[in-house]
Amino acid sequence: xxxFGIIKSLLLALQHFFGTYWxxxxxxxxxxxxxxxxxxxxxxxxxxxxxxxxxxxxxxxxEEFRYIPFLLYEEGPNGEKVDRCTSCGICxxxxxxxxxxxxxxxxxxxxxxIPAPKEFYIDVDICMNCGLCAEYCPFDAIKMDHxxxxxxxxxxNNMYDKEKLxxxxxxxxxxxxxxxxxxxxxRKEVEAARAAAKAAQSTPSS
Amino acid sequence: MSxxxxxxxxxxxxxxxxxxxxxxxxxxxxxxxIKPDKLLDFSGFVxxxxxxxxxxxxxxxxxxxxxxxxxxxxxxxxxxxxxxxYKTQIPRDDAVLPSLVPLYHGAEFQEREIWDLYGIRxxxxxxxxxxLMWEGFAGHPLRKDWREPFYEEDxxxxxxxxxxxxxxxxxxxxxxxxxxxxxxxxxxTTLTADTETLLYAGLAKAVHPDGTLxxxxxxxxxxxxxxxxxxxxxxxxxxxxxxxVDLKPVIGYLHRNHEKIxxxxxxxxxxxxxxxxxxxxPMSNNFGYAIAVEKLTGIKPPERxxxxxxxxAELTRICNHLIAIGTLINDLGVYFTGMLYALxxxxxxxxxxxxxxxSRMMNNYFRFGGVVRxxxxxxxxxxxxxxxxxxxxxxxxxxxxxTGNEIIKERxxxxxxxxxxxxxxxxxxxxxxxxxxxxxxxxxxxxxGIYDRFDFEIPVRYHGDTFDRYLLRMDEIRQSTRIVQQxxxxxxxxxxxxxxxxxxxxxxxxxxxxxxxxxxxxxGFYLVSNGKANPWRYHVRAPSFINLTPLSAMCRxxxxxxxxxxxxxxxxxxxxxxx
Numbered sequence: 099x100x101x102f103g104i105i106k107s108l109l110l111a112l113q114h115f116f117g118t119y120w121x122x123x124x125x126x127x128x129x130x131x132x133x134x135x136x137x138x139x140x141x142x143x144x145x146x147x148x149x150x151x152x153x154x155x156x157x158x159x160x161e162e163f164r165y166i167p168f169l170l171y172e173e174g175p176n177g178e179k180v181d182r183c184t185s186c187g188i189c190x191x192x193x194x195x196x197x198x199x200x201x202x203x204x205x206x207x208x209x210x211x212i213p214a215p216k217e218f219y220i221d222v223d224i225c226m227n228c229g230l231c232a233e234y235c236p237f238d239a240i241k242m243d244h245x246x247x248x249x250x251x252x253x254x255n256n257m258y259d260k261e262k263l264x265x266x267x268x269x270x271x272x273x274x275x276x277x278x279x280x281x282x283x284x285r286k287e288v289e290a291a292r293a294a295a296k297a298a299q300s301t302p303s304s
Numbered sequence: 305m306s307x308x309x310x311x312x313x314x315x316x317x318x319x320x321x322x323x324x325x326x327x328x329x330x331x332x333x334x335x336x337x338i339k340p341d342k343l344l345d346f347s348g349f350v351x352x353x354x355x356x357x358x359x360x361x362x363x364x365x366x367x368x369x370x371x372x373x374x375x376x377x378x379x380x381x382x383x384x385x386x387x388x389x390y391k392t393q394i395p396r397d398d399a400v401l402p403s404l405v406p407l408y409h410g411a412e413f414q415e416r417e418i419w420d421l422y423g424i425r426x427x428x429x430x431x432x433x434x435x436l437m438w439e440g441f442a443g444h445p446l447r448k449d450w451r452e453p454f455y456e457e458d459x460x461x462x463x464x465x466x467x468x469x470x471x472x473x474x475x476x477x478x479x480x481x482x483x484x485x486x487x488x489x490x491x492x493t494t495l496t497a498d499t500e501t502l503l504y505a506g507l508a509k510a511v512h513p514d515g516t517l518x519x520x521x522x523x524x525x526x527x528x529x530x531x532x533x534x535x536x537x538x539x540x541x542x543x544x545x546x547x548x549v550d551l552k553p554v555i556g557y558l559h560r561n562h563e564k565i566x567x568x569x570x571x572x573x574x575x576x577x578x579x580x581x582x583x584x585x586p587m588s589n590n591f592g593y594a595i596a597v598e599k600l601t602g603i604k605p606p607e608r609x610x611x612x613x614x615x616x617a618e619l620t621r622i623c624n625h626l627i628a629i630g631t632l633i634n635d636l637g638v639y640f641t642g643m644l645y646a647l648x649x650x651x652x653x654x655x656x657x658x659x660x661x662x663s664r665m666m667n668n669y670f671r672f673g674g675v676v677r678x679x680x681x682x683x684x685x686x687x688x689x690x691x692x693x694x695x696x697x698x699x700x701x702x703x704x705x706x707t708g709n710e711i712i713k714e715r716x717x718x719x720x721x722x723x724x725x726x727x728x729x730x731x732x733x734x735x736x737x738x739x740x741x742x743x744x745x746x747x748x749x750x751x752x753g754i755y756d757r758f759d760f761e762i763p764v765r766y767h768g769d770t771f772d773r774y775l776l777r778m779d780e781i782r783q784s785t786r787i788v789q790q791x792x793x794x795x796x797x798x799x800x801x802x803x804x805x806x807x808x809x810x811x812x813x814x815x816x817x818x819x820x821x822x823x824x825x826x827x828g829f830y831l832v833s834n835g836k837a838n839p840w841r842y843h844v845r846a847p848s849f850i851n852l853t854p855l856s857a858m859c860r861x862x863x864x865x866x867x868x869x870x871x872x873x874x875x876x877x878x879x880x881x882x883x
Contacts, residue, residue, distance in 0.1 A: 103708030110705050111641055140655055142689035148648050157655075162680060164662035187466035192807040194573035196462050199469030211467070219471035228576035228668045233676065234807040242662065257471055276680070 114146075121146035131155045161274050164229045164242035166222055169263045170270055179264065182239035184213035189231035189240050197224035198231065218260040223253065238281050244273045317354075321346060328391060332600075332814015332833075335376075335389030343392050344402045350379055350388060351407055358382045358728050358744075359408035361817070361828050361845040362415060364422040366396070368448035373399050373424060376830065378817055378845075382728050382742060384749035387817060394424065396447075403429040410731020413853045421446035421563070431506055436556040436882060439502060442490075445561055452564075459838045460568050503540055507552060510544030519545040524864065528557050532635050532868040535878030539855075539867065546863050551856045555849075558882035566842035571597060571809040574842065576668040581844060582880040583665055584627050587620040587657075588822040590670035595752055596818025596829035600811050603673035603802050610754045611795040612675050615687065616660075616667075617753075617820070618784040618791070619653050622695070624823035625735075625777040625784075626650045628875040632774055633706060635872040636715055642705060649698050652690055659683050672809055674801030684792065691788045699781055707775070716771035720858040720870035723768060730854040733847050734825025736874055739776040740768035746821035757794075758787050770873040777875075808837060815841075824848050824875055844883060848876035 122129060129135045131154060139148060140157070150157050167189075171179040190198040201217035204210060232242045243265075250256060271278040317336060318325055324342035328335045338346045350356050356379035365374045372393050379388045394401060403426035404411040415426045416435040423444035426432055433439060443450050454474050456462050510521040527538035536557035542550045562581065566574050578593045579586035591613060598604070605613070630646030654664040660683055661667040661676070669676050706712055722732065727740040737744055745762045747755040763779030765772035813835040819828035825847025832841035851874050859867050 101710060103710045103713075107705045107709045110701065114645075140652065142652070142686075142694040144648075144652075148644075148651065160659040160662075160680070162660065162662040162677070163658060185467070188807060190466040190469060191461040192570070192572065193465075194460075194569055194576050196460055196465055198465060199471040200466045201469055202467040217470070219469070221471065221473075226576055227663065227666065229662060230572065230576070230668075230807070233805070259471075 118146035133158070159244045159246075161276055163244055164232070165227055165246045166225055166243050166248065166258075167220060167229075167231050167240050167263070168243045168265045169218060169260065170239055170241060170267050171264050172267055179266075181214055181264070182237050182267075183215050183218065184237055184239070185211075185215040185218075186213075186236070188234055188236065192230045192234050194228060194230065195224045195226055197221040197226075215260065218263060220258045220263060222248065222256040222258055238285065241270055241274070320349065328389075332812060334815075335391060338390055338392045340392050340394055340401055344404070344407070346390065347377070347404055347407050350390065354388065355381055356388045359404065359410050359731055360387070360733075360819070360826060361830060361843070362404070362411050362418065363830055363841075363843040363845070364418045364424060364446070365832055365841045366422060366446065366448045367393075368396075371396055373422060375401060375418065375424065376815075377404075378828070378830070380749070382744055384744070386750055389817070399424040400427060401425070402427050403432075405429055408731065409726075409729045410850060410853055413850060417849075420444070421561075423447065431552075433502055433506075434556075436559040436561075438556070445564055458568065459836075460570055460573060503552060503554065507540060507542040508550035509542055510549045521549070526867065528554070533871065534631065534876060535881075537871075537876070537878055537881070539871075541859070541864065541867065543864060546865075548859045548862055548864060548867060551859045551867065553852050553855050555852070555878075555881050558878045560883070562844065562883040563842055566844075567839055569839075569842075570807075570837050571672070571811055571839060572807060574839070575670065576666065578844075579666040579668055580879055581846065581883065582624075582822065582824060582827075582848065582877045584877055585620045585624040585823045586665060586667045587616045587669060588624075588820060588827060590667065591617050591753075592818055592820040592822065592827045592829050594670040594672055594818075595820060596816050596831050597672045597809070597811065599816040599818050600814055600831060600833055601672060601809065605674045606799045606802055607796050608678075608798045609674040609800045609802075611791050612679070612800065613670065613753055614755065614758075615788050615791045615795075616657075616669065616675075618787045619656065619687070621784045621823040622781050623650045623653050624875075625781050628735075628777055628823075628872075629702070629706070629774060631875075632770075632869065632872040633712070635868045636712060638712075642702075645698075645702060645705065649690075649695060652686075652694070656683060656686050656690070659686070671801065671805065673803055674799075678800050687788065688792060691785045691792070695781075695785055699778065699785075703778060707778070713771060715866075715869060716774060716873075717767075717769055719770045719862060719866050720873060721767070721769050722854060722858055726854060726857065727768070730857075731850050732825070732854065734822070734851065735773055735776045735780060736825070736851055738763065739765045739772040741766040746819055746826050750819070752818075752820060758790050760787050760790075770869055773873040773875075811835070811839075819845070822847055824877070824880070825851055844880075846880045846883060848874070849881045849883070852876060852881065 130151060136150060136155060136157065138144060170182045172182065174180055185200050185202045187200055190200050197220055199219040200215050203212040203214045203216040205212055229242050231240050321342060324339040325346065326337050328337050358380045359377065360380050361378040363376050365376060367374060373396055374391050374393045376391050392401065401424055403415055413435060415429055416432060418424050419426060419432055420434040420436050421444055434441060504523055507523060512518055522543045524541050524543055525538060526541065527533040528536040538554040540552050540554060541548055566577060569577065575590060575593060578589040581589045626646040626649055630643035633642030634640065657667055658664045660679055661669040722740045724741045727737050727742055741764060743762050743764045748762050760783045763776055763783060765776045811833045813833050815832045817828055817830045819826050827847055828845030830843040831839050834840045858870050
């Protein structure tokens with residue numbers, strides 16, 4: 099019958115409309131602004147209102163989520179910051195839009211390079227969050243962050259320097275626990291292998 | 305001496321055109337090189353005698369060191385099979401070629417693009433204007449000696465980033481006035497925009513024989529700022545009353561010369577840029593580029609990576625079709641209800657993408673020889689939840705909502721009809737081609753990856769109108785869920801990357817054309833490597849660009865309100881159209 103299709107579509111819309119209220123009644127207040135409410139709304143059984151009421155509530159960021167890179171430093175026993183970065187320049191070379199600038203440290207007297215960055219800049223306006231720098235860094239020194247609320251009023255604030263980019267390893271462990279554990283394990287293995295090789299090298303000569 | 309070696313049988317193509325056709329014998333290249341004066345004859349022979357009726361890609365390459373330009377043609381048979389590649393070479397300072405538009409209508413926009421970016425004039429082209437840049441633009445940007453304002457270096461990585469990388473804004477370093485080369489005799493006071501004159505002069509006007517009702521002939525511009533054009537897209541339409549007499553799409557408002565950027569980038573550095581082409585289906589773009597580079601390097605991804613690639617590409621297709629259907633309903637005036645029903649499902653898939661790749665849209669997930677990372681814990685369950693349960697339910701719901709609806713039927717049926725012959729001649733690909741009754745799908749016609757292992761159908765519809773394109777997309781979503789279901793069930797364990805991830809990719813010299821069936825049609829990447837760290841040529845055969853070619857033919861004779869849904873049914877994304 100002509101017109102029946104329209105009625106069916108309208109009934110479906112009506113069903114969605116009542117479904118919204120039905121779900122709200124069924125779950126009550128815990129449907130909004132609670133972690134389980136958000137989890138339910140992004141699950142396969144979600145019905146009714148689907149949206150997340152940002153900024154009152156936020157979707158949890160998955161571990162692999164990536165935004166603007168940051169630099170890792172180890173905290174020494176006396177609170178000093180030891181950069182992991184050796185200013186090898188791989189991140190600056192692999193960066194597709196070329197938003198990373200590094201000034202290598204040099205020995206003031208001899209002029210020889212020291213494996214540490216003197217200056218490190220990322221132009222956040224240009225960064226495209228591709229994550230290639232973090233992927234190819236051989237020292238696990240640059241990683242992608244989870245903090246996505248970085249809007250500013252002035253463009254000049256978007257040239258991040260070393261100070262602003264540096265974050266402790268403990269912060270990294272808190273945002274990416276699984277990655278952190280596996281990477282630390284790999285680092286330990288490499289270090290152990292290197293130590294063993296060194297020991298093997300030094301024994302025959304002595 | 306030559307008595308011992310058996311002479312190979314003579315190539316029938318070479319014997320047919322003795323003098324003017326030679327085999328391309330450069331290392332890593334294939335196909336034939338044709339003298340420009342015989343190009344039209346040869347193309348006719350390729351189309352009519354050899355049966356390559358579908359011209360997929362036409363593109364130029366600037367061999368600057370050898371002082372010549374090359375135009376590369378990739379022709380296919382619409383029944384499937386591999387490509388027939390032929391090329392023609394012309395000097396850089398006298399670049400004129402015969403146009404192939406009389407043989408293949410699909411060459412129209414592509415030749416305009418080559419004229420625009422390489423400055424090769426095509427004799428006999430019906431409407432040879434610039435297409436991506438504006439009329440009056442100086443120079444042809446893809447030529448290797450063309451330099452833009454704020455030019456830094458020819459190739460990345462730029463030297464001033466390391467080891468003395470004092471950060472600065474490029475425009476501070478490189479002031480505008482020192483950096484712009486004006487053409488000789490340029491006087492800004494006499495600058496007139498003759499773009500529009502040429503455009504409007506090319507539009508057919510309404511003709512009224514004596515004794516009929518006289519109506520005003522009006523030219524209307526839809527866009528570039530118009531919500532129904534899906535981005536910054538403009539159509540200049542010549543009207544007779546409310547009926548379209550002629551229509552011309554105007555594009556290039558989002559042009560950023562993706563291909564020039566791509567030729568400066570390193571091989572790996574192009575991967576995140578491909579995400580930004582068709583930003584609604586980034587993983588397909590990744591897939592196409594990865595396949596093209598893997599053809600050159602000869603790396604083969606491990607089994608598990610192949611399965612992950614297929615799952616991701618098919619989920620992307622589902623996402624894209626949901627958006628296409630949603631916006632089509634929106635264009636019809638249903639406001640946002642239908643659109644949001646479709647977006648809900650897409651949202652759940654994007655959650656999966658975010659968990660796996662780290663980003664919802666700009667995934668940058670594929671690498672040459674595998675993918676970046678394996679599925680994290682819990683993701684496989686989420687995909688299963690969607691493709692085995694929720695999506696099937698929701699697609700049926702959308703079906704009830706849209707397919708039976710009489711208003712939508714009235715608006716869509718019989719609108720924007722494209723016949724199969726027209727579709728092939730216009731080089732149309734993807735859902736638009738299959739809705740016209742041509743069962744051509746790259747996944748079947750020339751299987752890539754592991755698509756030959758799955759059991760799925762290539763849906764075909766035969767009316768070739770807007771409604772059939774909608775139905776076909778629904779069918780494709782169902783088929784895609786089938787593929788993902790099979791891929792998940794058969795997915796093996798193991799590594800996800802061949803070799804060691806390296807930021808410098810060694811790519812041997814040569815050319816390659818990698819193509820995948822993107823959600824919008826055949827997405828091809830034509831790459832030329834000279835063995836260095838950057839591609840010499842990086843061309844994107846963008847389906848939503850070429851699918852626009854018959855827009856004017858499809859719209860003629862329909863009402864102005866139908867233009868919006870015809871455009872919606874082609875499903876373009878301006879990031880890819882304008883590149």
